[in-house]
Amino acid sequence: MMGRGILLFLLVRLFQFLVVEAATDPQESAVLRSLKTQLQNIPPNWVGSDPCSEGWEGIVCTDTRVISIQLSTMGLKGQLSGDIGSLSELQSLDLSYNPGLTGPLPPSIGNLKKLTNLILVGCGFSGPIPSEIGYLPRLVFLSLNSNRFNGNIPPTIGSLSSLYWLDLADNQLSGSIPVSSGNIPGLDMLTHTKHFHFGKNQLTGTIPAQLFSANMNLIHVLFEDNQLTGSIPATLGLVKTLEVVRLDRNLLSGNVPTNLNKLISVIELHLSNNDLVGPFPDLSGMLVLNSVDLSNNSFSVSDFPPYFSTLMSLTTLEAENTNLKGLLPPALFTLPQLQTLNLKTNLFNGSLDIGSDFSDQLELVDLQNNSITGYIERGGYPNELRLMGNPVCGGSATAKFCQLAVHSSPPYSTPPNTCVPSLCPNGQNSSPNCQCSFPYSGTLFFRAPSFSDLGNASYYTSLQSSLQASFTTNKVPVDSVSLSNPSKDADDYLEVSLQVFPAGKQSFSRSDIAKMGFMLSNQTFKPPKSFGPFFFIASQYAHFSESDSTGGSKKMSLGIIVGASVGGFILLMLIFVGVYLFCRKRVKTATERRNVSEPRHSGATSWDPTKSSDSFPQLKGPKVFSSNELRKATNNFSEANDIGSGGYGKASLFHFLKNFMLGEPSQFLCLLGVYRGTLASGQLVAIKRSQPGSSQGHNEFTTEVELLSRVHHKNLVGLVGFCFEDKEQMLVYEFVPNGTLKGSLTGKSGIRLDWNRRLRVALGAAKGLSYLHDLANPPIIHRDIKTNNILLDERLNAKVADFGLSKPMGDSEDGQIVTQVKGTMGYLDPEYYMSNQLNAKSDVYSFGVVLLELLTARVPLEKGRYIVREVRVAMDRQKDRYGLNELLDSALGLTNPLKGLEQFVDLAMRCVEETGDERPTMSEVVKEIERIMQMAGMNTNSDSASLDATSTRSSPHPYNNNVASFDYSGAYTPPHPY
The missing domain is CATH 3.30.200.20 (Phosphorylase Kinase; domain 1)
Structure with a gap:
């Protein structure tokens, strides 16, 4: 006993040591270690088993819980494990600019109920976007652009009532734009969302009229470069907040709705490259319009609209191949901001008169392929004028405007700041301040810039200054910012190369890179308004420096760390020596006991x-x-x-x-x-x-x-x-391939259980228990029924497992067995716990808790909250679904009909009555679940149908990387259901 007392003392001391040092919730630590094993190129300081206290790069914690993962531009490779869904306090997940992250996005992402930012820009994810994304009630930023997602846009996204930014552009999405119908949500429900970015996909069908309404707050509607058909819905004109509209490069037809003229806040309007017909659109009410492109449509032949000469903010007018005719008014060329006028391949005639008061901003007038017969030179317009393909250039005309200009000026690049650029070694670049270092680089893509003069340095100087100010405000050590090579791509996006140089060192740390990546992917950086909506694609960074943000504290605590490590090692050695001797004695005693x-x-x-x-x-x-x-x-x-x-x-x-x-x-x-x-x-x-x-x-x-x-x-x-x-x-x-019921409810297994499947699982498990109680000889009490001990086979049939604590009932007259209490807290029958008297109704109680877990997907006992009490207090039988919507698992779909739910709740609450006499038998439970299934229109064969498309798995096997852990009740979750 003395040896055991010493051992107990040492264990207590070790426990105290671990409590002080351990800063990460054990379950979340296990999840991060699982992610570590699945990913390549992880940060080198991802060592140890306590990510929060050990400062794992990119992991942000509050108390013991992980609240943010920021791993932008880390060069990560691999697939995202379904275990990510267990980080229940996670608020921000940014994995942008890691093209080596591939495979599907796990459905367990829908378990992150506190997530506000899901940012996966510029990765390599593929497969359908999981509908479970629609179960994230706090989501504000959803940026999945520039991946390889395919399939339909999930209608469940329409349930994201807090969503501000929705970017699904540059993927391979197909199908129609979903709108709500009955209990099915749709994007028309996103009344608070500001941004619809769906360009560069393969969307088909019409743009539903229902998609837009007067109570929406959209400022960007970007549907460019898809395969959308039908007419532009007139309801678009109801969204008075709109600033940028891009519907170009689709297959749209019909007339342009006349009420678009009421969108008085629109500054960018792109309707080009469609099959639009009818009269040329009246845009006279869009007084702040900067850029308009109506090119390559089949409008009716009409005179050039005079209202264009009144749009004082106009910088770019493109109406190529739109059947315009007549003379161009000289007043058009006097617009103070006008930079580009592209009216080629139309029916203009007569003599062109640019006048002498043309705008000093005007860089290009392109009137090729019209019927212009002459050019009146009044003020000597000095910039590029293109009249090729007109009668005025017929014959042997050698005028400058009859020849395509050759541009010899180099593209823009940020000049050095009154210094001589350095000759830099080892692949380093010289910054604008002439310092050699390894810059963070990539390309900025602007989807609707309001200017077209790409050689105007003032725009880039403004952009450079705003970038520098933003990095400084967010405390990133940036020496300078360089911009270069502006150009327009095939989608009319403005592309600008970006280099960001570190201050006071040759390279950025991983934390610096992650912070800059987050600023650019999360739209923390706001460009000047003339650049419009943007996204950034980073180049991979290969020259990380050691993080210096915590270097001082690491030095100061080195002695403490070494001392604690040595002391902990000695303590552990003493403990295991003692336990080894103790276990040897136990082995000997157990062997002697077995012999007799x-x-x-x-x-x-x-x-x-x-x-x-x-x-x-x-x-x-x-x-x-x-x-x-x-x-x-x-x-x-x-x-x-x-x-x-x-x-x-x-x-x-x-x-x-x-x-x-x-x-x-x-x-x-x-x-x-x-x-x-x-x-x-x-x-x-x-x-x-x-x-x-x-x-x-x-x-x-x-x-x-x-x-x-x-x-x-x-x-x-x-x-x-x-x-x-x-x-x-x-x-x-x-072998049971689809893991535990617990794993499916938490998303770890990647198996999604809808309402019907949960009913089948409940019926299967109930039949297994009923067999033990009523047909086994002698009858058997399982004694540890919980979702970890219910397995799902390849057809999602439930199988009860783990009989290590089971007890035969014997021939006792009252069916009671006096025994030591065993089981798992949260599922344990309180009557058994208090009396030590076990009977079959104890299993019924545990099964009732399982039914509540099927409804809520919540841990039965968590932080002092007991699911039985929570449901009992919240229940209101006068309300739909008994008023339990806030407790129900959102994966069930709060707008979906759940037939028989109220009866299911009633059954669960009968099973968890305080005394066994008030609980049903398991055979009665089986009959009631069968009745509920019949109400739901299901057959009562407990065999599940084969897996359909909604059942997906995020890893080769649901047990991979499954580690031992505690839930909040202190109940131990075994590493495997067997």
């Missing part, structure tokens, strides 16, 4: 006393495997076949401390590993293996073998066989 023990049960399945020995008990029923057979089946228990042994991090150590305080340290030290195996027959199995040489769980081992050997039901995990030799204890089960 009698078989615990009689019946068809029992230990055969004629063949039993300490090393190899024989059982009638399941197959007995040799350890060599199972080693061969698992490739010698290779790491590749390890599907559930988990990690040995702090979460597991806390579990050990918990078990030691309860007198069961060996239950941790002899942690089970679970391996995928293929038997010689080709059968796929799951093999649960104890640590060699241990006595861990001997009672649980024999209990599970004996019970599973006697029960056979499609909703119970089947025991294939076991091994008990060479100090090995192994159980061999059928």
Whole structure:
């Protein structure tokens, strides 16, 4: 006892040490470590198991919870694990400019209920955008542009009532633009959203009239370069807040709605390259219009509209091939801001008179391919005039305006600031301040700039100054900013190369890069208004410096860290020596006990006393495997076949401390590993293996073998066989591929369960329990029913698992068994907990909690909140869905009809009544779930239909990287359901 007392003292001291040092919630630490294993090129300081206190680059924590992940431009490669959905406090996720991030976006992203920013610009994600994105009630920024997403725009996005910025541009999205219908949401519901950016996709169908309304706050509608058909809806003219409209490069037809003229705030209007007909649009009310492009449509032949000469803000007028005719008024050329006039391939005639008061901003007048017969030179217009293809240039005309000008001036580039540029070594560049360094670079894309004079340096000087000011305001150490090579691409976007140079050092740190990337991807940087909406695509940065933001504190705490590490190591060594001696004694005691023990049960399945020995008990029923057979089946228990042994991090150590305080340290030290195996027959199995040489769980081992050997039901995990030799204890089960019900509800498995599937899962699990209670001989109480112990097979059929704590009911008259309380907090029957008296109604209580978890997807016991109490308090039977919308899992779809939900809630609450007498039996539960399914129009066969398109998986196997952890109740979640 003295040795154990010393050991207990050391454990308490270690516990105190870990509590002080551990700054990351164990479950979230496990999630980040899982991400670490799935990604390449992670930041080099991602070491240890405590991301918050150890300052993992790009991870921002509050208290013990991860609230932000900013890993822009890190060169990350790999796929995003579904485990990301377990970071329940995450508010911002920015993985932009990592083109090596590929594969689908996991549906578990919908579990991040506090997420406000989801920014994945310029990555390589593909596949459909998961509809679960629509379950993020706080989402403000959704930027998925410049990826390879395909399929339809999820209608559920329409449920994002807080959304401000929606950018799905430059993907491979197809199908129509979704609008609401009945209980199905649509984009017309996004009344608070300012930005619709859907350009450069493959969208088809019409632009629904329902999409726009007078109560919307849109300022940008960008649908350019799609395959949209039909007419422009007149409802677009109701959105008075609009500033930029791009519908160009589609297949739109019909007349331009006359009420577009009422959009008095529009500064950019692009309707070019469609099949629009009817009269040339009247835009006289758009008095702040800067740029308009109506080119390549089939408008009716009409005179040039005189109202253009009154639009004082006009910088660019493009109306090529639009059937305009007549004479151009000289007043047009006097507009003070006009830079480009492109009216080629029309029907203009007579003599062109530019006048002598033309704007000093005017750089290009292009009237090629018209019927102009003469040119009146009054003021000697000095800039580019193009009249080729007109009669005035017929014959042997050699006038300047009859020849295409050759531009020899170099494109714009930020000049040095009164210094001589340096000759820089090793691939470095010289900054505008003539300092050599490795700049952060990329391309700025402006989707609707209001100017067309690309050689005007004043625009770039203004942009450069605003960039520099923004970096300074956000405390990024920037020496200077350089812009170069402005040009227009095929989509009429303005492209500008950007280089940002570090201040006082040769390269940026990872935190600097992530911060700049976030500023540009999250639209923190606001360009001058003349540049309009933009996005940025960064080049990969390969010259990271060491972060200097925390260098001082690291130096100051080095002694403390070293001292704590040495002390912790010595303490750990003492503890494990003590526990080793303790466990050796336990092994010896357990061995002696087994040598004199009698078989615990009689019946068809029992230990055969004629063949039993300490090393190899024989059982009638399941197959007995040799350890060599199972080693061969698992490739010698290779790491590749390890599907559930988990990690040995702090979460597991806390579990050990918990078990030691309860007198069961060996239950941790002899942690089970679970391996995928293929038997010689080709059968796929799951093999649960104890640590060699241990006595861990001997009672649980024999209990599970004996019970599973006697029960056979499609909703119970089947025991294939076991091994008990060479100090090995192994159980061999059928392999259940789709993980735990818990994993599906949290999104970790990548399996989405809609309402109908949840009803089927509930029915299957209920049938399995009913079989144990009513048809097994003797009847069996499971004693640990929870969502972690309900598995889903390849057809999503439920299978009850883990019988290590199960108890046969025996022949007791009252059905009560007096026993030590075992189970999981949150699911534990309070009557059993208080009285130590176990009966079948204890399983019913636990199953009732499972039903509530199916409804809410919430941890049963979390931060003092108990789901049974939460539902009981919130219930109002006078309201639709009993007023439980705030508690229901949003993945069910709050606007979807959930037939039978109220009856399901009633059943769950009957199961969790305070006393067993008030609870139904499991057979009664089965009948009630079948009745609810019939109400929902379902058949009551508990077999699920095969997986359809809404069931997706985010990893090759749902058990990958599954690690031991605690939930908030302190209940231990095993590393694998077996």
